[in-house]
Amino acid sequence: MGKIENRNPRQSAFIGVQKYFAIMRTQIINSAAYPLDLATRSLMIVLFMFIFMQLWNATYRAMGQSTIADLSLSETMWYFMLAETIVMSKPRLSVTISESVKDGSIAYLLNKPYDFMLYQFSVAFGDGMMRMVFNAIAGGTIVWLMVGPPPSFSGIPLVLITIALGWLIDFMMTAMIGLTAFVTEDVAAFDWIYQKFVLILGGVLIPLDFFPDWIGNIAKALPFAYATYGPARLFVSPDLTRFATLVLGQIIWLAVLGAMLSLVYRRGVMRLTLNGG
Amino acid sequence: MKRELIFLIALWKANLLAAMEFRAAFISQVFGMMLNNAVYFIFWIIFFDRFKQIRGWGIDDMFFLFGVVAASFGAGVYLFGNAMDLANVIANGRLDYYLSLPRPVLLHVLASRSVSSGLGDFTYGILSFIVARQFAPDTIARYILAVVLATTTFIAFMTLIQSSAFWLGNAALLSQQASNAMVTFSLYPITLFDGNARLILFTLIPAAFIGAVPAEFIRQFTWETLAQLLGAAIIMLALALLVFRRGLRRYESGSAIQVQM
Numbered sequence: 001m002g003k004i005e006n007r008n009p010r011q012s013a014f015i016g017v018q019k020y021f022a023i024m025r026t027q028i029i030n031s032a033a034y035p036l037d038l039a040t041r042s043l044m045i046v047l048f049m050f051i052f053m054q055l056w057n058a059t060y061r062a063m064g065q066s067t068i069a070d071l072s073l074s075e076t077m078w079y080f081m082l083a084e085t086i087v088m089s090k091p092r093l094s095v096t097i098s099e100s101v102k103d104g105s106i107a108y109l110l111n112k113p114y115d116f117m118l119y120q121f122s123v124a125f126g127d128g129m130m131r132m133v134f135n136a137i138a139g140g141t142i143v144w145l146m147v148g149p150p151p152s153f154s155g156i157p158l159v160l161i162t163i164a165l166g167w168l169i170d171f172m173m174t175a176m177i178g179l180t181a182f183v184t185e186d187v188a189a190f191d192w193i194y195q196k197f198v199l200i201l202g203g204v205l206i207p208l209d210f211f212p213d214w215i216g217n218i219a220k221a222l223p224f225a226y227a228t229y230g231p232a233r234l235f236v237s238p239d240l241t242r243f244a245t246l247v248l249g250q251i252i253w254l255a256v257l258g259a260m261l262s263l264v265y266r267r268g269v270m271r272l273t274l275n276g277g
Numbered sequence: 278m279k280r281e282l283i284f285l286i287a288l289w290k291a292n293l294l295a296a297m298e299f300r301a302a303f304i305s306q307v308f309g310m311m312l313n314n315a316v317y318f319i320f321w322i323i324f325f326d327r328f329k330q331i332r333g334w335g336i337d338d339m340f341f342l343f344g345v346v347a348a349s350f351g352a353g354v355y356l357f358g359n360a361m362d363l364a365n366v367i368a369n370g371r372l373d374y375y376l377s378l379p380r381p382v383l384l385h386v387l388a389s390r391s392v393s394s395g396l397g398d399f400t401y402g403i404l405s406f407i408v409a410r411q412f413a414p415d416t417i418a419r420y421i422l423a424v425v426l427a428t429t430t431f432i433a434f435m436t437l438i439q440s441s442a443f444w445l446g447n448a449a450l451l452s453q454q455a456s457n458a459m460v461t462f463s464l465y466p467i468t469l470f471d472g473n474a475r476l477i478l479f480t481l482i483p484a485a486f487i488g489a490v491p492a493e494f495i496r497q498f499t500w501e502t503l504a505q506l507l508g509a510a511i512i513m514l515a516l517a518l519l520v521f522r523r524g525l526r527r528y529e530s531g532s533a534i535q536v537q538m
Contacts, residue, residue: 047461051469062328184301192310193316197316211323212323212326
């Protein structure tokens with residue numbers, strides 16, 4: 001008792017953060033227990049990279065140009081590799097949260113000595129990390145075989161930082177979708193439409209640089225681009241100015257989305273009705 | 278045959294009534310899926326606005342392609358929803374319920390579940406065909422026939438893959454990957470693929486028979502494309518029935534009590 005009362009705020013904060021890292025670590029170990037599953041799932045990125053290669057190889061040949069919007073075919077393929085890795089590695093958080101609201105298990109989680117949202121993020125991050133490793137290996141291998149090595153390795157540490165921030169942006173948006181389960185019966189439709197917005201406005205199916213200027217500029221300002229397009233573009237064109245601009249934009253969107261999520265969460269928990277049994 | 282048709286209609290009616298108990302969720306899934314497909318199609322609008330034509334394919338061809346793929350996928354998963362979940366049914370011993378009833382096992386198990394969002398896909402497919410503005414009676418007739426044959430091929434392929442659970446035990450992940458591959462390949466112009474890739478799309482993963490070939494058939498009638506569609510549907514169906522029957526001989530009952538509601 002004396003020990004807890006004598007703990008200073010800095011120690012408490014440290015222990016508070018430590019538990020979320022422990023949750024994340026547990027989830028990573030959990031995911032790593034089924035490597036064959038992870039490897040099988042990563043076959044999808046091989047499929048997508050193969051299809052993209054057919055499409056964009058034909059497109060570059062039809063255009064008769066070695067670059068489109070300053071991107072060569074090789075750079076475009078490496079861009080797609082990273083964009084797909086980011087998107088295919090992130091867990092379906094909206095489904096997880098909405099299921100826990102619908103089946104009432106959220107009550108079990110709400111009275112635990114950790115924040116519900118931070119817990120969900122730690123689990124999601126842990127899950128995603130293992131998938132990302134396998135997807136990056138599978139996707140990177142096939143793209144290397146098709147178009148050769150990536151433009152540069154020097155930007156990888158910076159790209160990893162932007163991927164983490166991008167995942168946080170995506171987490172906040174999908175968490176808000178999941179929390180609409182407090183109000184609606186089913187969030188599947190919202191989740192599908194959101195995923196499609198990520199594919200189009202996040203530049204996963206076609207780089208935003210290939211968009212007509214007016215729509216490209218709008219798309220580049222939206223949070224989807226900061227979650228996916230930004231890190232993938234940085235990977236093929238590593239540059240400190242691009243990194244700084246990207247991170248600044250990500251932090252701004254994190255602040256906006258964080259405030260929205262906090263409001264949605266508090267409103268949702270106030271409305272929560274649980275049926276006993 | 279007539280008995281089985283009456284039985285199927287009764288199953289579909291029961292599925293629809295069950296889905297309508299949660300009306301808001303049902304409607305949101307149908308409209309959500311339509312919107313989902315529409316947003317996805319924006320990619321092709323942007324692509325062909327920028328690049329005009331790729332190996333003879335333009336935006337009008339994509340309307341036909343989406344028209345047939347979405348409609349056949351939607352019809353398939355709505356009318357025979359358990360084709361997407363058969364591996365789990367087999368692995369969890371849930372075939373016991375169907376085996377004890379005096380109805381064809383495969384037909385019963387496939388049609389006893391409907392995926393509501395399939396109606397959204399089906400409706401979107403029809404709208405996509407309408408947007409292509411080909412309203413000649415023979416074109417419409419070819420569209421209907423193409424959708425029926427593509428649905429048959431798709432459901433038969435899924436049944437074939439999912440039946441591997443009789444031998445592999447847990448085949449859910451493999452089935453999911455096969456389904457994703459089938460749908461993904463079918464939504465891209467076939468002219469993008471050469472050599473071995475094209476061979477795969479006409480054999481191992483018959484995506485050509487639910488996408489490009491039906492789209493070609495709708496655009497212009499030829500005996501060759503009709504023969505390809507009919508042949509694919511018949512062969513896939515025969516294989517699916519054969520593999521399921523063989524697998525059923527190996528099936529061992531689970532001891533779980535199953536309630537079908």
